[in-house]
Amino acid sequence: MSSTAEGSARGRVDVEQVTFGYHRDAVVRDVSFRAPPGGFVGIIGPNGSGKSTVIKLISGLMAPWSGHIALDGTDVASLSRREIGRRVAVVPQETDMPFPFTVLEMVLFGRTPHLGGFAFEQERDLQVARSALERTGTLALADRPVTELSGGERQRVALARALAQEPAILLLDEPSAFLDIRHAVEMYDLLRALRDEGVTIVSTLHDLNLAALYCEHIVLLSEGTVYQQGAPSAVITYEHLTAVYETEIYVSMNEITNTLNVLPLDGRSRATLRSPASESSPSRET
Amino acid sequence: MGAVQSHLTRRRFVTVIGSLAVLLVVAIVVCASIGPVRIDLFEAIDPRGDGVDATILLRARVPRVLLAVAVGAGLAIAGAVLQALLRNPLAEPHILGVSGGAAFGGVLTLFAASRLPLPSYLLTPVGAFAGALAAMLIVYRLGTVHGRLQPYTFLLAGVVCNAFTGALIMAVNAMADLFQTHGILFWLMGSLATSSYRLVLSSFAYVILGGVLLGMQARALNALSLGEESAAQLGVDVASVRRTCFVVSSLMVGAAVAVSGMIGFVGLIVPHVTRLMFGPDHRLLVPASALVGGIFLATADTMARTISSSSEVPVGVITALCGGPFFVYLLRRQGERHFR
Known part of the structure; x- marks a missing residue:
């Protein structure tokens, strides 16, 4: 039942003519794009253009008013939270944690979709968590309470938690917003390495240089609609x-x-x- | 067993829960042997004895201590779970208005009992349950906007609900006759004095059943401390977990209020102390809080009935007097770290 057993040629994301709003007005209108397995898609656009909403829609937090979002051809709306959690991991803009969990515990949260309600983590879960900590350069922080970390450290831990989910699709909402330039580049280098291993990356970005540097396909949003999409040289x-x-x-x-x-x-x-x-x-x- | 452990293992779980269980048994024995009348434990359990010590021990002290354990455990579990759901260390059955709702429900049945054919000892628990659930539902509705829980609105709604039920209780009290008023005040003030093993057993049944139901949500509660969206993205069915936890914890609070009236601070302080000692993982925190809550309330109640030789102090007074300063001390010591 682990994600590795389900094959590696997974991770296609199809967003088809999606319209959605939180209240009366649509925040996202008629948005379509696709990410092939192992693709690296960047979503750019000004504040309030609907970038974060698109990420939330792909992770199935809300259902579109109209249109469809499919993961490997299956409509997100037909998948359970647990099934989505085994395929899709999300790195949010910011993590706010009121309780002093340790970094290792936080990363083990990533195993939630793979484990039962009370079960203790097995050796394999710990291995996955440890390798996620290693890859994000946070292994040295493993025993520290997350409440004591800096914003940048917390963000790398959030990425480690997402990796521990062993997702086919990794969604990121401005993951480098709180990172200095070195850590931002390191994070995107790691994302590129993951892409090379077959993980599909969909990330919103404020930093247009990072978008140009790392993404294969850029979706430029303007007031909730796709203004332009394609290769970086065509969009930027x-x-x-x-x-x-x-x-x-x-x-x-x-x-x-x-x-x-x-x-x-x-x-x-x-x-x-x-x-x-x-x-x-x-x-x-x- | 320091506060910082890199993660929860089965071994650590067994060690902590085992040690706390032993401590609880010790606390029960010690608390049962202390009282205004000196009794000899060995004399009491000696079948050839005159039976006076045995009667005091088994008819008065043991059921009372056991009831304190059950009530303390129930309130502590409810507190731990509500703190996780609201992602706020200030959440507690009293602050959220659940206890107030339960008290109002109970008072209403005490008031109405004289006009109904049913006796109040059957009606009061029903009233307390209904009151707790109704209060939680109202606060829940007020505290969620567009299906999303707003912790601060939620807490404030609880405070308002508490003040409101307080006013309603006074209004009912004003309408009641002197005899009823006395019964209502007596019930509200709360006491763990009982000689009924049936009451003890049913209280334990509620705590164990509720504790198991809530314990099964422990991993989901861990994920929920990241916030509802992140929890959902980790595969947690947030709406269902939230519903289960709110309903079960309200019922547990209702049961506690029905048998013992309003006893404050247990649900606030016990989960805090437990978290500081054993870390925030809810798989350990929920059962450990139950045991610590049992130890705490049994000890507090023993103080309540022995501290003054002339009369008993309400146990809620003891929990508040111990709990308040301790809470302030924790707040100061932890500074901004855990109470942002």
């Missing part, structure tokens, strides 16, 4: 970003990584740009 452009984020965003090519660099322009540069004295427009895309 001056025109698209400037239109959706409503501020001038300069896009250039990074020659080391061969990926796009995204740079917002400050008010002074925007003013210079618009003054007739400036010779050439720096706001062209590459």
Whole structure:
């Protein structure tokens, strides 16, 4: 019954024309995209564009008003919480824990969908948890109460907990929001390694550079609808970003990584740009 | 057995629960042997004795101590579970208005009993159960917005519910005649004095049944401390766990109030102390709180009946007097760490 026994060619996510809202107004409208098994999909867009809602919808927390979300062809709505928990793990934006559980205990929570109501963890559960701690660089914290960790450490522990679920699909909601640049890169390197092992990654990102650097497919949301989607080079452009984020965003090519660099322009540069004295427009895309 | 253990193992579980069970038995024996009348335990259990000591021991002390154990265990389990559900260490049957609801239900039946053909000892538990459940339902409805539990709204709704039932109890009391008023006050003040083994047994039946039902939710309660969304994403059927836990813990509080009136602080302090000693894992916390709660209330009740030679102090006074300062001490010591 463990997730490894169910084969590795799993992890397809199909989001088809999904519309959903919390109250009367729709927050997400007619959103469609798909993530193939072992794909790395980034969802970008301004605050309030519906990124987090899409993540929650894929994890089956709410049912869409219309449209479908399928995991490996099965409608999420027809799966039990436990069945979803064995396939999909979610790393939330932030973890708030009122009780002083240790880091190891928190990571063992990831075994919840695989264990009964009272059962003690077996040796295999501990192995899975330990390897999750190792991969996220949190093994040294194992005995510490989570209430004493920094925001960045808690976030890595949350990723470890998600890994302990042994998911086919890993959903992340701005996982690097509280990480410094080194830990953000380390986290995305780890996600890329997981992708190489066949785990499907769907992540929302605020950091457009990380999106350009790591994602294979980008979904750009604007006010709940898909403004544009496709390869990073097709989506992350001056025109698209400037239109959706409503501020001038300069896009250039990074020659080391061969990926796009995204740079917002400050008010002074925007003013210079618009003054007739400036010779050439720096706001062209590459 | 320090506070920090990297995770709960079967061995640790057996060690902690076994040690606490031994402590509980010791507490029961010690508490039963203490009282205003000196008795000799060996004399009491000697079949050739005159039977006076045996009568005091078996008719008065043992059932009373056992009832204290059952009530203490029930309140402690309910407290531990409510704290987990609300993700708030301040949650407690009294603060959430459940005890108040149970008390109002009980008082209403005491008031109505004179107009009904049924005796009050049959009606009062029913009233207390109904009151506890109704209070919990009302607070639950007020404390959930769009199907999601709002812990702070929930706590405040409980405080309001408590004040409201308090007012209702006073209103009923004002309408009752002097004889009834006396009965109501006597019941409300609470006492664990009993010589009925049937009462003791039924109380234990409630605690054990409820404890097992809630203990089975322990892993889900662990996941719920991450919040409802994260728990659901870990495969927990949050709505069903929430329903089971609220209903069962309200019934346990109703049972406790029905047999012993309002005894405060047990559900607040016992889970705290237990968590500090043995960690927050609910698989251990729920049963360990039950045992610690039993030890605590049996000890407090023994103090209540021996502290003054002329009359008994209500046990709720003792639990509040011990519990209040201890709680403050814990708060200060732990600082911001556990009480953010």
